[in-house]
Amino acid sequence: MPLLFFYACLAVQRATTLSLSPRTDSTNRLRNMATRLTWLQEKKLQNCLGGKQFSLLYRASVCGFSDKNLFSKCYCQGPILIVIYSSDHVLGIYIPQNEKNKTRVSCFLFAFEGTEILGCKIGPGILEDFIYYYTTKRELKIDLPNKKVNMSLDTIEKLKLSQHQTMSFEECEVFRCEDLLDTRKIKGVAELKENLLSAIRTYKPSRDLVHQIRILLLGPIGTGKSSFFNAVKSVFQGHVTHQALVGSDITGISKQYRTYSIKDGKNGKSLPFILCDSMGLSEEEGLCMEDILYILKGHVPDRYQFNFMKPITPAHSNYIDFPLLEDRIHCVAFVFDANSIEQLSDEMVAKVKRARREMTKCGVAPVVLLTCVDSMDLITKGDLIDIYKCMPVKLKQEEVHKKLGFALSDILVVSNYTSEWDLDPIKDVLNLSALRQMLWAADDFLEDLPLEETGIREKHLPSVQEKK
Numbered sequence: 001m002p003l004l005f006f007y008a009c010l011a012v013q014r015a016t017t018l019s020l021s022p023r024t025d026s027t028n029r030l031r032n033m034a035t036r037l038t039w040l041q042e043k044k045l046q047n048c049l050g051g052k053q054f055s056l057l058y059r060a061s062v063c064g065f066s067d068k069n070l071f072s073k074c075y076c077q078g079p080i081l082i083v084i085y086s087s088d089h090v091l092g093i094y095i096p097q098n099e100k101n102k103t104r105v106s107c108f109l110f111a112f113e114g115t116e117i118l119g120c121k122i123g124p125g126i127l128e129d130f131i132y133y134y135t136t137k138r139e140l141k142i143d144l145p146n147k148k149v150n151m152s153l154d155t156i157e158k159l160k161l162s163q164h165q166t167m168s169f170e171e172c173e174v175f176r177c178e179d180l181l182d183t184r185k186i187k188g189v190a191e192l193k194e195n196l197l198s199a200i201r202t203y204k205p206s207r208d209l210v211h212q213i214r215i216l217l218l219g220p221i222g223t224g225k226s227s228f229f230n231a232v233k234s235v236f237q238g239h240v241t242h243q244a245l246v247g248s249d250i251t252g253i254s255k256q257y258r259t260y261s262i263k264d265g266k267n268g269k270s271l272p273f274i275l276c277d278s279m280g281l282s283e284e285e286g287l288c289m290e291d292i293l294y295i296l297k298g299h300v301p302d303r304y305q306f307n308f309m310k311p312i313t314p315a316h317s318n319y320i321d322f323p324l325l326e327d328r329i330h331c332v333a334f335v336f337d338a339n340s341i342e343q344l345s346d347e348m349v350a351k352v353k354r355a356r357r358e359m360t361k362c363g364v365a366p367v368v369l370l371t372c373v374d375s376m377d378l379i380t381k382g383d384l385i386d387i388y389k390c391m392p393v394k395l396k397q398e399e400v401h402k403k404l405g406f407a408l409s410d411i412l413v414v415s416n417y418t419s420e421w422d423l424d425p426i427k428d429v430l431n432l433s434a435l436r437q438m439l440w441a442a443d444d445f446l447e448d449l450p451l452e453e454t455g456i457r458e459k460h461l462p463s464v465q466e467k468k
């Protein structure tokens with residue numbers, strides 16, 4: 001319900017202002033001016049145009065319905081977006097190249113159908129083609145003085161406009177489009193990534209109780225557990241790697257228990273954590289509760305083949321009879337796909353809650369990893385920099401909190417590599433931040449561990465020989 005309410009609010013006209021270009025000579029009338037684009041429309045356009053931010057340059061009702069005024073305010077301002085508002089439609093053109101003496105490039109024509117964008121490539125063209133002349137195929141021309149748009153039949157069909165070739169409009173706005181990620185932001189992200197890498201490389205588990213922290217990745221089938229391991233390995237290797245098999249299968253891809261120790265690509269040393277990838281949870285055939293308990297306590301060996309009908313027993317050939325503190329799980333990350341939190345079945349919710357209770361008994365406080373935020377509808381690449389401030393993500397966190405009872409501060413957001421071959425520093429920062437948080441959670445576990453479970457006493461008790 002809150003999500004629906006949120007989207008309903010977004011659909012109404014936005015009253016906030018867009019940043020204004022310092023280069024425009026617009027008067028105070030333009031300053032503080034609200035665009036007619038709703039927040040939702042702006043987000044959709046930002047995503048559709050590959051992550052752009054918009055600065056309002058011209059608004060016909062303020063600057064005048066005059067070609068000359070539009071041209072003087074918008075010419076040579078870099079890529080621009082023209083948006084036209086009729087009584088029934090919001091449509092427009094994205095013009096990537098806006099200077100006369102440069103090569104014309106293709107433009108993008110679009111119209112909103114509800115909250116979705118219908119669009120097509122047209123052109124090539126520059127600003128003056130759309131206000132003074134026509135492009136070769138006469139797709140669209142804006143007649144500002146008469147408040148009319150002339151369109152070809154093909155345009156009307158492609159944009160599903162169900163109108164005559166000439167459409168009256170009430171308002172026309174033009175925005176300058178800039179990349180959401182400017183060089184300053186990218187530099188900041190790169191610095192943050194280096195700091196996180198260095199903090200994790202030099203991390204030492206609390207009280208020196210173990211050499212490596214074991215983090216168990218647990219969660220429903222297909223939520224990105226193995227992908228998270230691949231993403232973490234990739235960032236430390238310096239290139240995208242796909243060691244763990246990932247994909248999509250109704251019964252799950254990972255069927256073995258894998259404990260991955262990662263070598264730092266910089267110095268070849270093992271990093272101070274081990275990621276433990278498990279079979280997915282499912283209502284029917286997934287990982288069973290008994291196996292989870294054995295994993296937590298450190299009895300399950302690497303490469304153990306799960307069998308949902310038959311949990312591991314001490315009779316299994318590689319069963320670890322006397323696990324050390326090193327073999328135990330020190331932190332659990334429940335992995336969920338941010339896009340399907342609302343669809344978690346009651347059985348799955350009950351399973352997760354039960355597993356969580358068992359963990360609490362063992363002293364492990366689990367965290368949550370929300371994957372796939374990159375593919376959430378209203379999230380742009382620029383949003384990933386400050387993802388915890390994004391309203392759609394906050395709503396997802398609240399949903400997890402409400403459904404499963406995890407503290408909001410324990411619900412972390414990550415973004416794994418899917419089809420990319422190059423590292424993305426923004427994703428790396430998200431994933432490394434989550435990893436650092438997990439190491440801190442593991443420290444809490446170790447600090448809280450009763451003395452008799454730490455092995456310290458045994459270490460310091462004098463041996464029989466010493467006693468003599």
Ligand SMILES: Nc1nc2c(ncn2[C@@H]2O[C@H](COP(=O)(O)OP(=O)(O)OP(=O)(O)O)[C@@H](O)[C@H]2O)c(=O)[nH]1
Pocket residue numbers: 220221222223224225226227228245246247248249251252253254255278279280281371372373374375414415416417418
């Ligand atoms: N867009 C996006 N896709 C993701 C992300 N993480 C995982 N995926 C995709 O989700 C699918 C499942 O990923 P896996 O890593 O195999 O998930 P898993 O939890 O290990 O799955 P099982 O082993 O079957 O339980 C794959 O197609 C991944 O490419 C993410 O952060 N963003």
Ligand SMILES: [Mg+2]
Pocket residue numbers: 225226227245246253254277278
């Ligand atoms: Mg897997």
